[in-house]
Amino acid sequence: MPSRKSPAPRGTVTLALLAEQLGVHVSTVSRALSENPVGVSAETVTRVRQLAGEQGYRRNAAALSLRTGRTKMIGVMVPRLTDVVLATIYDGIDQTAIDAGYNTVVVNTRDRPDLQRSRLDLMLSRQVEGIIVGDSRTDSNLISELQGCGVPYVLVARRMPREISVSTDDLKGGRLAAEHLLSLGHRRIGIVAGDPHASTGAERTLGFRRAYAAAGYPPPDDYVIPSGFDVRSGREAGDHLLSLPRPPTAIFAASDFAAVGVMGAMRDRGLEAPRDVAVVGFNDLDVASELPTPLTSVHSPLFDMGALSMRVLLSLLRGRQVRSRLLQPTLYPRASTVGTSPGRTDADPPRRPEIGAKSARPAQVP
């Protein structure tokens, strides 16, 4: 075996380069390196792979894609990855994609229609085979653009009429929160509503309001504050609600981080949860149960939601018939509403007490 110059000589290692060194045709090298080498002698396969390994050969994905018309790439659109909710959903998507032999490429669109458009263009240029849409909004025409481009897609987290989606039953989640606060006797409640153009924010709020209205206590509009889903937005909305002439006795926030912001606003006014104001969050992130005042929250299965959306998309790519999925939310009552005194460790076993559906899993996509 003659000693080679260096693992990666100068420039890239190509099939042609390997073929030349081995004295065989480039097509033979291609066959030997294919997943399942057929029509090549075992000996050739060994020789080729040996050299390819030594030289650090890596198949050029662009050439492969150009030739075969396939990329094995899935595009994922999210508003922002710095929101751990979306990051967790994406994690489920990515892991499921990898297990199925696909790779994902994710873009942040910051909930801005202009960025949705340009980032979608980018993904289409890169020939993604499918798209998972985590940033659909009622005030954007993203969906109609998607319809025109001929690439299969599935919505996740946020849904839209007549579109295939995988999401939490947010209407029900809002209702669970309302029923919990109603049962504790709260009549004047405030809502940190999240983004009204996202179905998550809109439906959590709607489910909550409907339940309160049905009980005879329809929340007035000025107790419903549109917001983002982050700490800062929650803080601002909380400041607003607590400054009302007759502040609410309980606040429902459409996200856990918004709820933390509400608690910050309370703290700075010398208010305590639940003594002065009860607080309910949404999503039940890890942080909720470990807060100094543990947060009552509506759990939604984020990782599973991402994973399922990917499985639905894979079915779609295989030409199967698919339908939308609604995952079940579960409310976990904690000290921010039911007022466990600090130190009573038995009163709040994390992740135990459930209200609502027995976290029934939807039937898997076949």
Added chain:
Amino acid sequence: MPSRKSPAPRGTVTLALLAEQLGVHVSTVSRALSENPVGVSAETVTRVRQLAGEQGYRRNAAALSLRTGRTKMIGVMVPRLTDVVLATIYDGIDQTAIDAGYNTVVVNTRDRPDLQRSRLDLMLSRQVEGIIVGDSRTDSNLISELQGCGVPYVLVARRMPREISVSTDDLKGGRLAAEHLLSLGHRRIGIVAGDPHASTGAERTLGFRRAYAAAGYPPPDDYVIPSGFDVRSGREAGDHLLSLPRPPTAIFAASDFAAVGVMGAMRDRGLEAPRDVAVVGFNDLDVASELPTPLTSVHSPLFDMGALSMRVLLSLLRGRQVRSRLLQPTLYPRASTVGTSPGRTDADPPRRPEIGAKSARPAQVP
């Protein structure tokens, strides 16, 4: 103008297809569609672009890359995007990349050397022009693989000897936390150390220990608990520290979320910060200042760190000489150590009191 069938007829719109419809050569179409059309009549440019718009033409990125040898893609490796610290750094990277005409593709490696390897391979197959490495570890040979592959790279957040990196001065950050707790009279402290194979965890811990040793109170090894950077790890390490025969009077956690976990462990034992145990976190995330008990934390400029790492990589790609950067940490004292009583809104104006450097920004890469 004859009426067209549909915007995206069947299959993809290519240059050849446009050329045929216009009765010109494909190379003419290519020129007309190029960024800066040169050597084409203005009229042709208009005609071509008009039709391209109508037909929804999108340049095939694979073909472009194969032809030009350029991809304008930057790879980003992180342990996990569900850690908001990394997500924020990535956000800085991505925005800076876009502004410079590049796109990023990010991979999660979960701090597993095997995944580092396979995901790196993937990126190299996709012909990334540079890589930003957020997951370097002392127990992985990722760096030596990177050295052999001929693609420029820059480390971010975690650093390694003799490698170009952009990170926070974690040694100093640890020292700031130690000086703060020393000044409050704490002598027996516990450390939730983070991952010892990541320079962030190792150096924050080392800086802290050195300062305590220098003051005459070297922390014993069994008060230093290796951990992850998440809530759960912090919770477990906190449980451990608080169960010691002589529990610490203060705990330094290498991340804010780990600190929240520590506070959860305290709460379940009926302990309060800072009355029973003082707590210091690291990174100063948004959530830190809004917690029911606001968390004293060492701020590090995460978004800027990501952005700067991208600028350094861009310099490297332009063949310039670059050097490592160390960003300055700043300690923000809050109620978890200095015991502001709830309701005193003037005692903790978020983001105001500083200890340490005046957040001096490093000189920008030219």
Added chain:
DNA sequence: CTGAAAGCGCTTACAG
């Protein structure tokens, strides 16, 4: 200003 050709790196019928 426009056309014709070559070629990026790869896979895949088609011969032999």
Added chain:
DNA sequence: CTGAAAGCGCTTACAG
């Protein structure tokens, strides 16, 4: 089992 050729969609010297 191996070779030779075609072609994926694009850009870019090279002619005219």
